Amino acid sequence: MEKMMKEYIEEAEQALLHTYNRYQVVLDKGEGVYLYDIEGKKYLDFCAGIAVFALGYANKKYNDALKAQIDKVIHTSNYYYNVPAIEAAKKLKKVSGMDRVFFTNSGAEAVEGAIKAARKYAYLKDGRTDHEIIAMEHSFHGRTMGALSVTGNPKYREAFEPMIGNIRFARLNDFDSVLSQVTERTCAVILETVQGEGGIFPAKERFLQQVKELCEEKDILLILDEIQCGMGRTGFMYAWQKYGIKPDIMATAKALGCGVPVGAFLMTEEVAARSLTSGDHGTTYGGNPLAAAAINIVLDLFEENHIIDNVKETGVYLEEKLDSLVSRFDFIRERRGLGLMQGLVFDRPVGDIITAALERGLILINAGADIIRFVPPLIITKEHVDEMMAILTDCMAI
């Protein structure tokens, strides 16, 4: 007889480093917005591998494009050019309005590159090596040392101190708190346009505009981390496009490859001309033909399938449904979010609700102990929202 989930989980806990308290399922395959575990149980997926699998599972065109690239060549290194990476960079420039692209293997690495670019830009201006970066409380930028240094959650950082130096923290949507951290050594402000892990906090339009003005006035670089909120999730390709501002440097990842590990940091021509140059930065895998093929087919399918239109429409519907829960249940405080990136804020931990939902065939995740996060595949329909709502409402009684 085939091994059951319980046996696999025991094996996993013998072999894998225990850095996650995983849910007790072993996932096997996917189809559209559904996942199946190895015992054949079906789950409606409102997590999408943490805002990654925007196009849904087992998308034939996506899979065929990757298979075709695998049969040609998977990796060549960045010592040579490859056509998929050239095409991907051109497409990414077009959808973002940014000018220069550096491909990475993950979100955290995109943030690392963004930090290096900002420091180099400031170094070339004044030759100093003590520049400061302003980051936000409750932010999340990744687990590598640089990205962790700008992550505004002491819980993630403490055991790994010292971090990279000269990071100052301000509060999202509190412009005075940003202003009070500015010094003559400030080289960058980094923030998520919509904070994800920290609890789904969208930046306010006025705040972003004020930060942007400040940055322009003082020649400080604005770095926007669009790793979670980017790629159409808010109803805009990149969330900042909603606000009429533009970053100097931007980080993207998660849905960029829809599962193939890839990220990128992008910058304007002005920053590119005065920051990283030959020999300053590199990566063995970044932008390899397979990863780039994933970006190409993802961006093609976004256009072909009108993904952003769907997010706009279904996002409003999801908001309405979640708002109805806020009205109905006293223990739900509020809903926050944009498009298909939503958080439902409870007055208590949500772990039990998430576990109950999983048992009933619905995959949800949290963002902090008291918040259920909704980051489904971007192809979901109103029917899927209704299906999710029925299960979630059923779990409220527990």
Ligand SMILES: *Cc1c(COP(=O)(O)O)cnc(C)c1O
């Ligand atoms: C997930 C995430 C990261 C880190 O990305 P990894 O690919 O896990 O390294 C950074 N910033 C934000 C906003 C994220 O959501």
